[in-house]
Amino acid sequence: PVMLIMKRRYEFWFCTLALNKIGAITIPATHLLSTKDIVYRSNAADIKMIVCVPETEVIQHVEEAEDKSPTLKVKALIGEDREGWLNLNTGMESSSDQFIRPVGAGATKNDDIMLLYFTSGTTGMPKMVNHNYIYPLGHILTAKYWQNVQNNGLHFTVADTGWAKSAWGKLYGQWLSGSAVMTYDFDKFVPKNMMEVIEKYKVTSFCAPPTIYRF
Template identity: 45%
Template sequence: MLEKYLPRQEFSSYEDFRANYRVCIPEHFNFAYDIVDGWAELQDDKPALAWIDDHQAEISRYSFGDMKRLSNQAANLFKAHGIVKGDTVLLLLKQRVEIWICLLALHKIGAIAIPASFQLKSKDLVYRFQAASVKMVISIDDPELLANVDAAHAECPGVQEILLVGKNIPPGRVDFRKELAKFSADWQKPAGKDYPCLHDPMLIYFSSGTSGMPKMVLHDHTYPLGHIVTAKYWQCVEDGGLHMTAVDSGWAKFGWGKIYGQWICGAVIAAYDFDGHFLAEKLLAVMQKFRLTTFCAPPTVYRFL
């Protein structure tokens, strides 16, 4: 897979790398179709994701074939709920498996995904809902987060629907998992101008560390190819190796380290969806259980470890 996009992978020096590193960008590149579905067509059972949380003893494992089928189901779900190319969908999913499923499904439709932190308060959500004209929200069922989402929704009638992920869905709310099960894993790929690719918008992050309120940073469908260099030459992931980046899905580092470049390189994403506050002892135990090949984390996490 990698050789399609990176014809030369070995370099004799940093100078050689700077002068000769080239990424091939296909005319109609779409990460979900070309990489995830592409791996599934080459080897349906090729491992893609290894996932664990604080409530299960065994690791759940998903192949690229699984991710293709689940994202097709989710694409059909989104389409049935009125999501079309260009719509914005905000994701508050921590490290639930649904974050990967939803991102891929939205990429297939051409809707714009907005990953966001579960730490956001109602005023932060109001700002994001309004600034990005958010049409739908997918959120975990955490009561405190849901209260903030509902408070923000009351001020933002443009948000048409909120779907919830979890085991404790309040009565009268839409259960994403139950809804997903209703839909087929056969997805009709868009054609012509409806096909999302290249410079069509794909992803929005709200930046931090700037003056004033966070600013929207828009990425198009070439963005995943930009992180080949991150995965292969910084994180040094291996095809078939287990890679963990310690980060929540609401941060841009998730895009750098937990989906795009890693799957292009054929690595298996290792995810630990922990409850509450970060505890180094728990992460170390999970790392030992996974028997990781490569690992990446912010400096603060390294210091705790």
């Protein structure tokens, strides 16, 4: 299992597809996790690797959690060098562009776990929710008939990649329906800035939480 704490960075899509292809379990997570949260998730899911944004607080929480997370073996940062961490972007640049699909016992199967999310924990400790390799097919309906994405269009869902809305709202179903997806990373929501991005890139379909529409 690999935990991705990547906010709205475009590298999330690279990592997720790569993990899907090799049969590793992807665990998207919010950057708001505390040290305690990371320790709990690491031990509950036997997390082997964490990839995260190069933000001081996130890095601090991961490093503080490391000693209490015995299965955690590898840490990687997006685009930055740091002692004890891999540089994700450097690794991607030096990797081969040829992919040899695993076969035999290493091949992925429809009922293998592909995605794992932790619930919000509003009624007790967060619980693990698994999705297998058939999961993306279910969200063709989401994209095509609910979001009304267009073939050769550009879809924009406003969601941190740590939330499940990211997987069903701007990844599998949208691509399978023929639409590109737009990602826009920001720390503070400024309606004017988002509207300018939508206009500049000619977004053809849009999905966001109700709070966005208040503005």
